[in-house]
Amino acid sequence: MPPRRVVTGRSQEPRRRFAEELRLLRAQKGDSLRKLGEVLGWDASLFGKMESGQTLGSPEVVEALAQHYGTGDLLLTLWELAVGDPTQFKEQYRRYMTLEAEALSMWHFGVSTVHGLLQTEGYVRALLAAGDIADEELTRQVEARIGRRQSLDGDDPPRFRTILSEAVLRTPLADAEEWRKQLEYLVEATERPNIALHVLPFSAGPYDLVSTDVIFLRLPNGRTVAYTENAHRGELIQETGSVERLQRAYDAVRDLALSPAESRKFVMRMWEEVPCDPSI
Structure with missing residues (x-):
């Protein structure tokens, strides 16, 4: 069987993949970092750091983003993989x-x-x-x-x-x-x-x-x-x-x-x- 091809062009490294998904979701919704911060109640700089991979954010932040973007369990699953320990959430x-x-x-x-x-x-x-x-x-x-x-x-x-x-x-x-x-x-x-x-x-x-x-x-x-x-x-x-x-x-x-x-x-x-x- 030939190897499975990656067709999305997105990173397969969990932390980078999580950051990429955050950037994509925000771009699709048309939110600025400032607007995202105002809507969800966290400092906009936190979301910027998450999108650049500097931090993963907390369970509370990821849950709020998941609800805002309507992603179901997708973001939460990616976060767990990026953290490397699903028992943390x-x-x-x-x-x-x-x-x-x-x-x-x-x-x-x-x-x-x-x-x-x-x-x-x-x-x-x-x-x-x-x-x-x-x-x-x-x-x-x-x-x-x-x-x-x-x-x-x-x-x-x-x-x-x-x-x-x-x-x-x-x-x-x-x-x-x-x-x-x-x-x-x-x-x-x-x-x-x-x-x-x-x-x-x-x-x-x-x-x-x-x-x-x-x-x-x-x-x-x-x-x-x-x-x-x-x-x-x-x-x-x-x-x-x-x-x-x-x-x-x-x-x-x-x-x-x-x-x-x-x-x-x-x-x-x-x-x-x-x-x-x-x-x-």
Whole structure:
């Protein structure tokens, strides 16, 4: 049998092939890098670097591009091949990211960290740096996570409710100024009509979700799904009975938490307690 001919003229090296596909898709759609950045909410320079092969981007960025271009699984598959490790982008996480983009409302409980949609750049960088990853990968992941915050903006953003364990607010960053910025960002977020923030104080005592970060997504078709996560893995939960059990636990936590007004005052007190840099 004669060898199979390559008829596309495109690179067979995964990383180059991925970059080529990005350039082709953007050219076909007629988008400029600037317009692409405005539409998707990431800095245009990130897309330029991805198209030149300088970086591969994160799962979140690739998912957003796939939806924008309507490529189905093509871009995601090319990204996985370019990364060289398909396990880095689990099917459940891919599905979760798709559903998050569609959600009409989200309810979150954080037992250890602020949710990614409310994290400042300094907070993101500190969390990811703790994982001892390379500088290029760190920068890529920080850009991707900050870009996700755009989903809470716009003319008709989803409603977002977060309940933060007091432990989250009692675990400061090593950089006091960056920690002040994160607390200040949380206070500012409470001023937006689509965002509600509650604090679950230590005084509330034991509760059912003591070791579980969870977020519920209410979808346009009326369904609600849940995503639970710890430091090592995440799980997308779609079975109705399991979601309802988690929701009952979440409702119980919400009953124990401070009201939005009390929570805002709580975070402000935490912010005021952080030492200021006298040079600023």
